[in-house]
Amino acid sequence: MKFPSPVSLSWLADFLGARLLGNTGASASGINEIHKVEKGDLVFVDHPKYYKKCLESAASFIIINQVVDCPPQKALLIVEQPFEAYQKIVKHFRPFEGATQSISPSASIGKTSYIYPNVFIGNHVQIGERCTIHPNVTIMDHCVIGDDVVIQAGTVIGSDAFYYNTNKNRESWYKRMLSCGRVLIEDDVEIGAGCTIDRGVSGDTVVGSGSRLDNMVHIGHDTVLGKNCLLAAQVAIAGAVEIGNGVILWGQVGISKTLSIGDNVVVLAQSGVGGTIEAGKIYFGSPAEDANVKKRELIWVKRIPELWKKVMDKPKA
Amino acid sequence: MKFPSPVSLSWLADFLGARLLGNTGASASGINEIHKVEKGDLVFVDHPKYYKKCLESAASFIIINQVVDCPPQKALLIVEQPFEAYQKIVKHFRPFEGATQSISPSASIGKTSYIYPNVFIGNHVQIGERCTIHPNVTIMDHCVIGDDVVIQAGTVIGSDAFYYNTNKNRESWYKRMLSCGRVLIEDDVEIGAGCTIDRGVSGDTVVGSGSRLDNMVHIGHDTVLGKNCLLAAQVAIAGAVEIGNGVILWGQVGISKTLSIGDNVVVLAQSGVGGTIEAGKIYFGSPAEDANVKKRELIWVKRIPELWKKVMDKPKA
Amino acid sequence: MKFPSPVSLSWLADFLGARLLGNTGASASGINEIHKVEKGDLVFVDHPKYYKKCLESAASFIIINQVVDCPPQKALLIVEQPFEAYQKIVKHFRPFEGATQSISPSASIGKTSYIYPNVFIGNHVQIGERCTIHPNVTIMDHCVIGDDVVIQAGTVIGSDAFYYNTNKNRESWYKRMLSCGRVLIEDDVEIGAGCTIDRGVSGDTVVGSGSRLDNMVHIGHDTVLGKNCLLAAQVAIAGAVEIGNGVILWGQVGISKTLSIGDNVVVLAQSGVGGTIEAGKIYFGSPAEDANVKKRELIWVKRIPELWKKVMDKPKA
Numbered sequence: 044m045k046f047p048s049p050v051s052l053s054w055l056a057d058f059l060g061a062r063l064l065g066n067t068g069a070s071a072s073g074i075n076e077i078h079k080v081e082k083g084d085l086v087f088v089d090h091p092k093y094y095k096k097c098l099e100s101a102a103s104f105i106i107i108n109q110v111v112d113c114p115p116q117k118a119l120l121i122v123e124q125p126f127e128a129y130q131k132i133v134k135h136f137r138p139f140e141g142a143t144q145s146i147s148p149s150a151s152i153g154k155t156s157y158i159y160p161n162v163f164i165g166n167h168v169q170i171g172e173r174c175t176i177h178p179n180v181t182i183m184d185h186c187v188i189g190d191d192v193v194i195q196a197g198t199v200i201g202s203d204a205f206y207y208n209t210n211k212n213r214e215s216w217y218k219r220m221l222s223c224g225r226v227l228i229e230d231d232v233e234i235g236a237g238c239t240i241d242r243g244v245s246g247d248t249v250v251g252s253g254s255r256l257d258n259m260v261h262i263g264h265d266t267v268l269g270k271n272c273l274l275a276a277q278v279a280i281a282g283a284v285e286i287g288n289g290v291i292l293w294g295q296v297g298i299s300k301t302l303s304i305g306d307n308v309v310v311l312a313q314s315g316v317g318g319t320i321e322a323g324k325i326y327f328g329s330p331a332e333d334a335n336v337k338k339r340e341l342i343w344v345k346r347i348p349e350l351w352k353k354v355m356d357k358p359k360a
Numbered sequence: 361m362k363f364p365s366p367v368s369l370s371w372l373a374d375f376l377g378a379r380l381l382g383n384t385g386a387s388a389s390g391i392n393e394i395h396k397v398e399k400g401d402l403v404f405v406d407h408p409k410y411y412k413k414c415l416e417s418a419a420s421f422i423i424i425n426q427v428v429d430c431p432p433q434k435a436l437l438i439v440e441q442p443f444e445a446y447q448k449i450v451k452h453f454r455p456f457e458g459a460t461q462s463i464s465p466s467a468s469i470g471k472t473s474y475i476y477p478n479v480f481i482g483n484h485v486q487i488g489e490r491c492t493i494h495p496n497v498t499i500m501d502h503c504v505i506g507d508d509v510v511i512q513a514g515t516v517i518g519s520d521a522f523y524y525n526t527n528k529n530r531e532s533w534y535k536r537m538l539s540c541g542r543v544l545i546e547d548d549v550e551i552g553a554g555c556t557i558d559r560g561v562s563g564d565t566v567v568g569s570g571s572r573l574d575n576m577v578h579i580g581h582d583t584v585l586g587k588n589c590l591l592a593a594q595v596a597i598a599g600a601v602e603i604g605n606g607v608i609l610w611g612q613v614g615i616s617k618t619l620s621i622g623d624n625v626v627v628l629a630q631s632g633v634g635g636t637i638e639a640g641k642i643y644f645g646s647p648a649e650d651a652n653v654k655k656r657e658l659i660w661v662k663r664i665p666e667l668w669k670k671v672m673d674k675p676k677a
Numbered sequence: 678m679k680f681p682s683p684v685s686l687s688w689l690a691d692f693l694g695a696r697l698l699g700n701t702g703a704s705a706s707g708i709n710e711i712h713k714v715e716k717g718d719l720v721f722v723d724h725p726k727y728y729k730k731c732l733e734s735a736a737s738f739i740i741i742n743q744v745v746d747c748p749p750q751k752a753l754l755i756v757e758q759p760f761e762a763y764q765k766i767v768k769h770f771r772p773f774e775g776a777t778q779s780i781s782p783s784a785s786i787g788k789t790s791y792i793y794p795n796v797f798i799g800n801h802v803q804i805g806e807r808c809t810i811h812p813n814v815t816i817m818d819h820c821v822i823g824d825d826v827v828i829q830a831g832t833v834i835g836s837d838a839f840y841y842n843t844n845k846n847r848e849s850w851y852k853r854m855l856s857c858g859r860v861l862i863e864d865d866v867e868i869g870a871g872c873t874i875d876r877g878v879s880g881d882t883v884v885g886s887g888s889r890l891d892n893m894v895h896i897g898h899d900t901v902l903g904k905n906c907l908l909a910a911q912v913a914i915a916g917a918v919e920i921g922n923g924v925i926l927w928g929q930v931g932i933s934k935t936l937s938i939g940d941n942v943v944v945l946a947q948s949g950v951g952g953t954i955e956a957g958k959i960y961f962g963s964p965a966e967d968a969n970v971k972k973r974e975l976i977w978v979k980r981i982p983e984l985w986k987k988v989m990d991k992p993k994a
Binding site for chain 3: 157159160161177178179193195196197231233235236237252253255257258259271273275276277289294295312313329341344345347348350351354
């Protein structure tokens, strides 16, 4: 999330009750999670295991729960509970707005776009030209839809991320990290019925231009789908996945979180991808492997009885 | 389902045209299926295979299609078609009410809860305090939502059970057993977008406090989910499943009906659980097994060609 | 799609800028894709690989991009872009109508059917008697619902087909083939919550009488499901599949496109069917096989370590 205008670190330190070290005169342009940070951004870290990664990331300003050496040009905001500081900033800059009408007066909708009845369009949503939004679609606050986009009935754009701070010593183990990111649907995208696309936690979930989604496709927070991708029915993609251009995922494929899929990959139906996979190849299986390797394996399995017989038939030495 | 007040067996016998035997002066407090019966409940049975189980269950009163020995203190209601008797009772005590408004005037909604536009809330629904119900959500009659619950867009709470009386000698093979149960969402539960949670047939489907459901999760009738469970996208749980506390089901996991899953179980993505599984362990595969056993098995499969070669290379005796 | 009345080929040739050869005085009764054509229909073909199949199909009139021998009684309409000619015909005879109300005044709904609030019913939809349409359901234009049908909340009937003309030399690879077909739900069908059933591209998607669909079932375009079928939660069936009567698909089963499933087949949970399968048998696995064969295979896999030991223990010759 970018702030509406740069926010001075001294105001932030005061707002958070933080101790400010390093480049104390600077201003932050936004706040982001570690996967998505850019120069000028705030980031937060609350576990020594991740200190180094955060301090060395593109983020300029780090909300942290301990005094550490501050990298040059950067600044530290020291608080006891960095996660709570993050939540406080998000609540302040993205307050809950609710909705008094099905289509928010603050939404901007291209004159040539067609919105069916029973659609919900949240605050500050932008919809381009020549789009068709079918009945019972939900588009939550701040999402951006390009030109020539079709969204079929019952689909939800901009649901909150399934992303939790876990602590099993609390009565309630999972505390939602507030989502302040968006969904960006680029031009010329077609989305089927009954899909769900979560907003980024603090960055953007993106569906690239020319991509086609069948019904009941789920895309997690902060995932970036390339151009001209084809996703068949009931595909599920977890959070923070990077998918190249021209990728085809057949029906009921599942993609695990924070991995990469190269350009023009094809994943055959019902496969499960648990790790980063190379461009231009075909994958199959759960866990997914090179489809040819997997298919040979299926043939080998069929030969076990024959192998057993061979071993049993051999005379004892 | 509990009746609004105790119902005398003599009235019931008259209503159903039943012959009444045993403790004929008693009153029934409710009606339930065999998995869920309590003392004072009615239950029905129409196949000798299940007579013993029903007669010995906690149910006090048995609707049955044959005269059998009545256990002490209990009563029998003898009718030709026990299933039809059950349907008649449900229709009488839970008549179809329909809805003239999107939010029923008989629903009770906490003053601090926020209901977005385009939401449907049925008759006698109860919603606690500080809940957020997103657009295009459907909550059907009699469901109960606790405090601090989030239900994201397009989700359906309280759809009717997928539970049928089967008879292939009829033109229409599957006759729906009318649902008179509820869905109970405990406090501090978060449910993603596009989920469906069926009501109990005659008992309750329960989601325990602190649990988090991602998008497109399906939960069947009468299933009881414990506290602090985490269910990733596109998980499907069939009917009458008992799930402990702290259970994690990763993406696209399927759980078959009427089984139990112990506390703190983790089921890895795309696995299929077909039988009861022990607490505290990690499972993988379809059918699911201990994840370590399954992973070793995957490695063994890869060694078949090597094994084949070893056998082929051995000199003939 | 059938035209509202027969359309003369000479008018069509003029409308499309086509050269007309063969039985030039005839009239076309409709337009259909190759899987669904009947006598009197138009069909289109743009690749020599499919010329023969189209010319020899039941279609009477062929829109084609090359002069070929015209079969007797038939006619050819020669254009440069047959796909574009198809789109032009569909747009003309099924123009985009949109909707100004949630329930179209042109829809015909049986007096004894019950429509909950927040439902969308499109133009020219027909709904029979004694149906119940739950909240937040979407039924798009031209779909036909029989008598005694239940459609639970959030379900979408008549979404457009996921069916594209692919050309990777364009900036946008996938161009949607416009859907002008319908969904036909026969009498006495029950459909769960959150399902999606796509309309036929130019033919009909059919759900046979007595069939029962659990929640989150997806059915692709032009698929024909028989009578008394039972589809459990999260089943996905691709396009143009023929499914017999009395078929049971358990949870999360996936069925690939353009194949046939015989009567009374049972497919066990999470299986994936990639080819036509015989009537009356039970299937399991991804890819699905005869369930007994597959189960024996799972046992054989478990014996690999024992086999390995046997081979290793044998004395070297």
